[in-house]
Amino acid sequence: MKVLLINGSPNEKGCTYTALSEAASVLEAEGIETEIFQIGKKPVRGCIGCGGCVKNNHRCIFDDDAVNRAIDKAEEADAYIIGSPVYFASANGALIALLDRMFYAGKCFAYKPAAAVVSARRAGTTASIDEINKYFSIRNMPIVSSKYWTMVHGNTPDEVRQDLEGMQIMRTLGRNMAWMLKCIEAGKKAGIMYPEAEVPVKTNFIR
Numbered sequence: 001m002k003v004l005l006i007n008g009s010p011n012e013k014g015c016t017y018t019a020l021s022e023a024a025s026v027l028e029a030e031g032i033e034t035e036i037f038q039i040g041k042k043p044v045r046g047c048i049g050c051g052g053c054v055k056n057n058h059r060c061i062f063d064d065d066a067v068n069r070a071i072d073k074a075e076e077a078d079a080y081i082i083g084s085p086v087y088f089a090s091a092n093g094a095l096i097a098l099l100d101r102m103f104y105a106g107k108c109f110a111y112k113p114a115a116a117v118v119s120a121r122r123a124g125t126t127a128s129i130d131e132i133n134k135y136f137s138i139r140n141m142p143i144v145s146s147k148y149w150t151m152v153h154g155n156t157p158d159e160v161r162q163d164l165e166g167m168q169i170m171r172t173l174g175r176n177m178a179w180m181l182k183c184i185e186a187g188k189k190a191g192i193m194y195p196e197a198e199v200p201v202k203t204n205f206i207r
Contacts (some may be wrong), residue, residue: 001079003024004035006082010092019170022174059105070102078112080109082095082113083118089127109141111142112142113177113180115143115144115150118132118155126149
């Protein structure tokens, strides 16, 4: 089993990375493989809604940034933790651009557990968690929780490590995700299949 952790910060070893690493350490201790994917500092295009990914093997037609690499990684993973810094009471814009295209193009997310992790100096964390969780809740993905909202506080990695409650929240998240993955694996071995999907129905409000 493998968990893909996406660091939505341009800073490779910053506060968001510190939080993700704490969760990853527990997952590894539980026998779950982890990988932290850095979106980096290069620009990430926004989705233009062209639908070209449907004809492009569920890959975005723009192949000059991190999105298709992230989809490749996502296909190999059994669960996800998406991390973001909070700048203006919301998730990082580059991360949202990546998630818009990744979730629009990719078809590998259903029934895989996921969680949002955010890092802030002070405020805007709960709004950012809600923002990221919406990607999971539109793709039939179980959302993994912790003992408190999955956030850390601090202006530097050292300050984040001083947020003892935040670090405990990350460790609890790691344990909860490992538990859920093991339960899903046990269910599969017991013959419990994924829920049967209905034929999609769409209601347009303006006709």
